[in-house]
Every structure is written in C-alpha cells, then in structure tokens.
Amino acid sequence: MYYEIREVESYTLQLSLENGKFEKPRLSRFSGKSFRVLKNGFWGYAAGDYSLKDGLERAEKLAIHSGSSVIDERSFSGKAVFKPEKDFEDFDVEEKVKLLREIDERLKADGVVSRRAVYIESVKRVRVENSSGGEVFCQVPRCGTIIQAFAKGRTLQFYAERHMRAGGYEIALSAVDAAEKVSKIAVELSNAGSPPSGKLNVVMNPSLTGVFIHEAFGHAAEADHVLQNSSVLKGRLGEAVADESVNVIDDPTLPEFGYFPFDDEGYRAERKTIIENGILKSFLNSRETAKRVGGVAGNGRADGIEIPIVRMSNTYIDAGDHSFEELLEEARDGVLLYGSRGGETNPATGYFHFNAQYGYIVRDGEVREMIRDVSLSGSTLEILREIKLGKEISFSPGFCGKAGQLVPVSDGGPFALVKAFVGGE
Amino acid sequence: MEVNVDGWEIYEERIRSRYVVLEDGKIKIIGEKYDSGKALRVIKNGRCAMVSGKVIDNMMMERAVKIARISEERLDDFPARKRLNRPRVYGVRLDDFDEARMKDIGEAMETEGVSSAYFSVEEIVRRIENSSGVDYEEKESYAGVIVEAVVDGGNAYEYCESRRFDFDPEDFVERAIELAIIDSRAEKVESGKYTVTLSPIAVDQLLTFSLYPAFYRENIKKGRSVLADLMGEKVMGELTLIDDPVIEYGINSCSFDDEGVRTEKKVLVERGVIKGSISDLIHSDGNPTGNGFREDYSSYPAISPTNVVLDFPETGEAEGVYVHAFTGAHTANFVSGDFSLKLMNASIDGKGIKGAMIYGNVYEFLKKISHIGKEVRQIGYTTSPEIVLEGIEIKI
Numbered sequence: 001m002y003y004e005i006r007e008v009e010s011y012t013l014q015l016s017l018e019n020g021k022f023e024k025p026r027l028s029r030f031s032g033k034s035f036r037v038l039k040n041g042f043w044g045y046a047a048g049d050y051s052l053k054d055g056l057e058r059a060e061k062l063a064i065h066s067g068s069s070v071i072d073e074r075s076f077s078g079k080a081v082f083k084p085e086k087d088f089e090d091f092d093v094e095e096k097v098k099l100l101r102e103i104d105e106r107l108k109a110d111g112v113v114s115r116r117a118v119y120i121e122s123v124k125r126v127r128v129e130n131s132s133g134g135e136v137f138c139q140v141p142r143c144g145t146i147i148q149a150f151a152k153g154r155t156l157q158f159y160a161e162r163h164m165r166a167g168g169y170e171i172a173l174s175a176v177d178a179a180e181k182v183s184k185i186a187v188e189l190s191n192a193g194s195p196p197s198g199k200l201n202v203v204m205n206p207s208l209t210g211v212f213i214h215e216a217f218g219h220a221a222e223a224d225h226v227l228q229n230s231s232v233l234k235g236r237l238g239e240a241v242a243d244e245s246v247n248v249i250d251d252p253t254l255p256e257f258g259y260f261p262f263d264d265e266g267y268r269a270e271r272k273t274i275i276e277n278g279i280l281k282s283f284l285n286s287r288e289t290a291k292r293v294g295g296v297a298g299n300g301r302a303d304g305i306e307i308p309i310v311r312m313s314n315t316y317i318d319a320g321d322h323s324f325e326e327l328l329e330e331a332r333d334g335v336l337l338y339g340s341r342g343g344e345t346n347p348a349t350g351y352f353h354f355n356a357q358y359g360y361i362v363r364d365g366e367v368r369e370m371i372r373d374v375s376l377s378g379s380t381l382e383i384l385r386e387i388k389l390g391k392e393i394s395f396s397p398g399f400c401g402k403a404g405q406l407v408p409v410s411d412g413g414p415f416a417l418v419k420a421f422v423g424g425e
Numbered sequence: 426m427e428v429n430v431d432g433w434e435i436y437e438e439r440i441r442s443r444y445v446v447l448e449d450g451k452i453k454i455i456g457e458k459y460d461s462g463k464a465l466r467v468i469k470n471g472r473c474a475m476v477s478g479k480v481i482d483n484m485m486m487e488r489a490v491k492i493a494r495i496s497e498e499r500l501d502d503f504p505a506r507k508r509l510n511r512p513r514v515y516g517v518r519l520d521d522f523d524e525a526r527m528k529d530i531g532e533a534m535e536t537e538g539v540s541s542a543y544f545s546v547e548e549i550v551r552r553i554e555n556s557s558g559v560d561y562e563e564k565e566s567y568a569g570v571i572v573e574a575v576v577d578g579g580n581a582y583e584y585c586e587s588r589r590f591d592f593d594p595e596d597f598v599e600r601a602i603e604l605a606i607i608d609s610r611a612e613k614v615e616s617g618k619y620t621v622t623l624s625p626i627a628v629d630q631l632l633t634f635s636l637y638p639a640f641y642r643e644n645i646k647k648g649r650s651v652l653a654d655l656m657g658e659k660v661m662g663e664l665t666l667i668d669d670p671v672i673e674y675g676i677n678s679c680s681f682d683d684e685g686v687r688t689e690k691k692v693l694v695e696r697g698v699i700k701g702s703i704s705d706l707i708h709s710d711g712n713p714t715g716n717g718f719r720e721d722y723s724s725y726p727a728i729s730p731t732n733v734v735l736d737f738p739e740t741g742e743a744e745g746v747y748v749h750a751f752t753g754a755h756t757a758n759f760v761s762g763d764f765s766l767k768l769m770n771a772s773i774d775g776k777g778i779k780g781a782m783i784y785g786n787v788y789e790f791l792k793k794i795s796h797i798g799k800e801v802r803q804i805g806y807t808t809s810p811e812i813v814l815e816g817i818e819i820k821i
Contacts, residue, residue: 014725019647021497022497022498023498024725025492025493025496026475026476026723027474027477027485028478030478031478031479032460043455046456047456047460048457048460064455064525065528067452069453093492093495114648114649150647156648156760158649227448228448228449228541228575229540230540230541305460307456342756344753344756348540348580349580351780353765354753354756355756355765375765377782423765423782
C-alpha cells in the first residue's frame with residue numbers, strides 16, 4: 001500500500017480599483033488536508049478536516065476495489081521557501097491602493113469608458129509526506145496586477161494585460177508603466193475593422209505563441225491524456241512532430257507564474273524537454289503516469305486539496321533565428337496577431353481555436369491597419385511542421401483550467417510565423 | 426460580533442461530496458471531500474470589506490475593519506429578513522451513496538471507448554446571518570455525471586447535472602460513445618447558409634458567454650453592455666427569457682442568494698423586448714434582484730443568473746445541421762455580442778460534420794430563431810429545448 005498526506009495553506013489578498021473606486025477588497029485564508037491511498041491498484045482519496053490518522057483510514061476505506069494503477073514511489077525530502085525581493089507584508093494596504101490609483105490615472109484617455117486595475121498577492125504553503133519516507137515543504141509567494149480598459153468607438157471593445165510572477169511586491173511596482181499602453185490599445189481597437197477570413201499567413205506575438213504552445217500542444221503532451229486515448233501524440237515518442245527548429249520545454253524552476261520547487265505529489269520539480277529539434281522526447285507526468293507511460297514525474301499539481309493531476313508549469317517554445325522583420329517579410333500578406341482572450345483545444349485531435357486580443361493586417365510585408373474580434377484556428381501538428389520562430393522569447397501568466405481545477409501557469413515563446421485559419425464576424 | 430462596525434454578515438458553506446472516476450474505460454478512484462468555510466463582510470461608515478477562511482478569528486476581524494475604513498465599496502446595510510419562497514432543492518442523500526454503491530455505479534459505466542468519466546453526489550448547506558436580522562439556512566443536493574468518449578479518433582462528451590438522482594449515468598456513456606462514433610466518420614460539408622438546430626448544451630454555451638453578462642447591472646452601469654440603451658426595445662425577435670430561481674429542483678434554484686436577498690422570478694426579455702436586468706447587492710441602487718452569488722465561500726459575491734428559462738411561440742422538430750456543442754464559447758466578446766465558434770459533434774442527417782465554424786453576433790443570431798423543440802433540458806444556467814435557426818452561415 002502506498003499513501004500520501006498533503007497539507008495546504010494559502011493566503012490571498014485582492015484589491016480592485018474600478019473606474020477609480022476601490023472596490024471588492026478581499027482577504028482569504030485557506031487550509032485543508034488530503035489523503036490518498038493506493039491499494040490493490042485502486043485509489044481512495046479523502047479530503048477534509050481529518051486528523052492525520054482518521055484521514056488515512058478514510059482514504060483506505062474508499063480504496064474498496066482493485067485496479068491497474070501503479071506509481072513511482074520515489075521519495076524526496078527538502079524545504080524550499082521562495083524569497084521575494086520585496087516582501088508584500090512590508091507594504092500596507094494603503095500603499096497598494098495608492099499604486100492602483102497611479103495605474104488608474106494612467107489608464108484615463110479619450111474614448112476609454114471603463115477602467116479596471118487589480119492587485120493580487122498570494123502565498124501557498126504545501127507539505128507532502130508519503131509512505132516511502134519522503135517529506136517536502138514549499139512556500140511560494142505570487143504577486144502582480146491585472147490592468148484592463150474598455151473603450152467605445154465604432155464598437156465597444158476591451159483590452160487587458162496581466163503582470164504576475166512568483167515573487168513579491170516588486171512585480172506589482174514594475175507593472176505600472178503598462179497602463180498607458182493598455183488604454184491606447186483599447187481605444188484603437190474600438191475603432192478597428194473586422195478581420196479577413198480564410199487560411200492566411202499569421203505572425204503571432206510571443207504571448208499568442210505561448211498560448212498556442214500551451215493550449216494546442218502542451219495539453220496533448222500531458223500523459224494522462226495519453227492514457228485516456230485522448231492525445232494526438234499517443235505512440236509518437238521519438239518521432240518528428242515539428243520542424244527541426246522547434247524546441248518545447250516545460251520548466252517549473254523558472255521564477256515565472258507557474259513556478260514550483262516540488263509538485264503536489266512531493267516530487268522534485270525539474271526542467272522537461274518535450275520537443276527537441278522537432279523530435280517528441282517526453283510527455284509530462286505525475287507519479288502514476290510516469291510509471292505507466294515512462295518518463296519522469298514532477299508535474300502532478302492540484303488546486304487546493306483536489307486530486308493532483310498532470311499539469312504544465314512554465315511552458316515555452318524556444319527561440320529560433322528569424323528577426324521580426326524577416327517574419328513579416330516572409331508573411332508578405334496576412335495578419336499579425338497579439339495576445340489571447342482564451343481558447344480551447346482538443347488534445348485528442350490537435351484542433352485548436354483561440355481569439356486574439358487584437359491584430360493588424362500585414363500587406364507587402366508591412367504592418368497596416370488594426371483589426372478586432374479575430375480568431376485563429378487550425379491543426380497543431382500541421383502548424384508545428386511549418387512554423388518559423390523569432391529570436392526572443394517572453395512569458396505571459398495565466399490560470400490553466402483542467403478537470404475543474406485552476407493552477408497558475410505561464411506560457412512563452414517568440415514571435416512566430418504560421419499558416420492558420422483566421423476568422424471574424 | 427465583538428468588533429465595532431455598523432453592519433456585518435457571515436456566510437457559511439459546508440460541502441460533502443463523494444465521487445467515482447473512470448479512466449480508459451475502467452474505474453480508478455473513489456474519493457470524497459468534506460469542506461467548509463466562512464466569509465465575513467463588515468460595513469464601517471458605509472464602506473464594505475470582506476475576509477474569509479476556515480475560521481474567522483479576531484485577527485481576521487480586525488483586518489476586515491481596517492480594510493473597510495479605506496474601501497470605496499459603498500453599502501449602507503445588509504438586507505432585512507423576508508419571508509422566503511422555498512423551492513425544493515434537496516433531492517438526493519449522500520449517505521445513500523457509500524463507497525460500495527459508488528463502486529457499483531462506476532462499474533456499470535465501464536465501457537470501452539470511455540476515455541474518462543466522473544460521477545458525483547454532493548450535499549451543500551449554505552447559511553447566512555447578518556446584522557439586519559437575516560438568519561437563513563438551506564440544504565441542497567446535486568448528482569452529476571460527465572463522460573468523455575474517444576472512438577477511432579472521433580471524440581465527444583456528454584453530461585448531466587440534477588438536484589436528484591433522476592437519470593441513469595449509463596445513458597450518458599452510451600450517448601457520448603454514439604457521438605464519438607459519428608465524429609470518427611465526420612466529413613466536410615460545403616460552406617454556405619444552413620438551417621441549424623442547437624442542442625440545449627450549445628444554447629447554454631452560446632448564451633452564457635455572449636449574452637447573459639449584458640443583463641448584469643454592473644456591466645450596464647459601467648458601459649460594458651449594449652443593452653444599456655435598449656431597455657423596452659424589441660431587439661430579439663419573439664424570444665422570451667425569464668430568470669427563475671424558484672423552479673422545483675432547478676439546478677440553480679434557491680430561496681435566497683449568497684448575500685441574503687430573497688430570490689424571485691424576473692422577466693429579462695419578453696417576446697423580444699428587453700425588460701429587465703439582474704443584480705447583486707452592491708450594484709442594485711437599493712433594489713437587488715437576488716442574483717449575488719459566490720463561486721465558493723472565499724469569492725466575492727458577483728452577479729450571476731440562476732435558471733434562465735427560454736421560450737418562443739413556435740415549437741417543432743429539429744432540422745438541418747444539428748449542433749451538439751461548441752468549442753471556444755468562452756472566448757465570445759460579451760461587450761459586443763460577437764462570437765466565433767467551432768461546431769463540436771455537429772451532424773446533418775446523422776452524418777458527422779468536420780471542422781465547421783459559425784461567426785456572428787448573438788443579437789443578430791437570436792432574430793433568426795424559427796422555432797424551438799419540445800423537450801426541455803437544464804444545462805448550466807439555461808433551461809431550454811433545442812432551438813432552430815434559419816439562414817446561418819457555416820464556414821468550413
């Protein structure tokens with residue numbers, strides 16, 4: 001029998017300024033425990049306010065059946081406390097509201113009808129022990145802002161940016177300068193025209209490239225999807241799945257929003273190469289999928305006291321050797337798209353669909369007029385075979401939802417040229 | 426309350442659930458969760474703040490008062506006690522679903538082609554107490570199933586949620602597999618204008634992300650809703666939408682919202698004419714509609730519909746392209762109503778359609794309804810039969 005006990009504590013402070021008004025201040029604390037037992041290849045899982053002894057007993061009772069689950073029982077021990085540059089405990093609420101006021105002032109512009117600035121700080125502490133003798137503890141602070149503007153021109157539009165990472169108050173301080181850009185783009189977007197539609201040359205900005213690699217490719221590389229027969233990558237380890245310039249990496253040790261030193265199964269986090277020079281090298285794994293599919297565990301993550309499942313961390317497509325100008329020149333005629341309003345993907349087929357935040361027409365290799373409400377869809381593996389990559393990567397933070405659980409992640413990449421289906425109204 | 430405030434409110438949630446998970450056609454996990462938490466809101470000089478946790482100790486109370494002093498969240502008072510409309514919302518007992526029964530239900534769902542499935546039973550007790558005399562408690566229940574199927578490269582999902590155990594999980598397994606088989610043989614059709622039937626799942630996905638937020642008084646007040654200028658105008662054909670929180674066993678039925686406001690039936694659209702909006706306490710200007718809900722105890726109350734009942738004068742059969750679900754519904758722009766959606770498990774005459782998209786604007790779209798089906802199903806926030814629309818542009 002294998003067992004695992006996890007104790008989670010978290011703290012979140014969220015402050016919002018809506019049109020200059022300090023609204024919905026919220027402070028929350030959470031604590032909980034979860035217990036899981038693997039017995040006769042079947043899992044029992046109990047989450048709640050049990051004593052350590054009662055919780056384990058309850059989980060064992062729930063493991064009533066038999067099955068074929070097996071796991072990598074390797075034990076790790078250690079304590080990892082992420083030290084921020086500026087501890088947000090050292091700044092009082094008044095100061096944080098003042099920072100939001102400065103952002104709000106800078107958001108004001110002709111055409112902007114509504115403004116929103118949000119400050120978030122959180123700390124998550126997790127302790128995991130298991131029957132192999134492992135015991136780990138980690139503490140990760142995260143901090144940042146969300147800045148959003150709504151503008152009315154020919155249509156009503158919005159634009160938002162998130163600046164969030166593992167770390168402290170320094171992250172919020174560095175986000176102030178983004179405000180003018182946010183309102184400028186919202187205003188321009190409210191007067192932008194509709195996009196063309198059809199299969200076009202598309203230059204994606206780093207943020208959209210990041211969303212693409214996370215949503216369209218990353219989920220298919222999660223080994224639980226492979227075990228569920230719902231990954232287009234099943235059975236393709238060692239095969240070329242992308243152009244040889246493509247390298248895709250998941251690295252929880254980077255101090256981005258998806259940072260963690262140990263995962264929620266008490267396994268040490270490490271950098272994973274998913275695609276190397278176009279070849280599919282590995283899937284992302286939990287303790288169970290690592291044992292069943294092959295590979296290294298360390299990507300088992302949970303939202304609160306839910307069951308850990310295979311998740312990404314900081315996932316990126318590494319830089320190539322094209323300059324931005326070269327990509328535009330190569331695209332010649334098409335669109336240049338920025339950011340994402342979210343998307344959806346089907347790991348079973350490799351189909352993806354996202355809406356960009358905004359974009360521009362590219363004509364004769366030059367960036368021309370702005371376009372709004374533009375969507376991008378296509379088949380992931382087809383796109384990866386023909387992708388051309390820019391020289392510098394950057395990361396964008398987000399929350400990734402899977403099986404009803406949200407975890408902080410970041411996605412990264414360079415500017416990239418692809419051929420995909422673009423649509424609008 | 427031992428702190429010096431002008432008003433206070435304590436919201437408490439206790440959840441007990443048990444579930445069984447299947448993976449690759451086999452039962453894999455039986456789990457349960459007992460969780461509870463509280464949220465305290467205080468009003469100090471007409472200013473409001475909130476703290477939450479497993480327990481609210483003195484330190485948390487002090488932090489609440491400290492933040493309230495500088496908050497600009499204006500609230501004069503919490504709502505007073507009223508006589509409640511009490512719809513039935515408790516229809517399944519968790520104690521009747523012990524691990525042995527969960528195992529049996531899970532085993533009965535074991536079928537080749539099920540990539541993953543989840544069946545759960547949940548009991549929730551919500552309690553709210555405030556300084557204006559409110560002290561309400563309600564016990565509610567859910568049973569639900571989600572099935573994802575993959576067959577020969579085709580895939581599909583089906584789900585069901587109910588206040589009672591009045592469905593057979595195996596039916597949803599069968600339906601998901603059937604849809605996955607159709608999907609595995611899907612072919613492209615010509616782009617063009619089609620008559621389209623949306624399943625209740627597709628209706629809910631479309632309306633939840635592109636339409637409902639436009640009825641939120643917060644969005645109307647903040648210039649984020651096109652409906653602000655359309656009150657009293659006929660802009661949605663012959664469609665009627667009613668937010669009805671007191672339907673017996675409605676999935677989102679309740680007798681009070683998460684701010685202690687009594688819930689009531691509200692007409693949002695009557696035969697195409699925009700009639701109403703929904704609100705939480707903060708954005709209500711003294712006239713809350715009982716639509717302030719918390720995602721969980723630690724979330725700030727926010728506006729949400731309950732059970733939106735859709736109606737239309739003409740009824741009839743499904744026609745043309747049948748759309749089971751959409752992909753990408755949450756990317757819709759609720760401010761403008763524009764959306765671009767991929768059809769998931771769409772079919773025509775029982776044959777699957779591959780890679781089709783619909784682009785449009787929800788307000789234009791709803792004018793094209795020709796009739797609705799007869800069998801009503803509640804999915805998410807929407808209680809609706811199938812709806813049939815004419816002249817919808819499908820792009821491949």
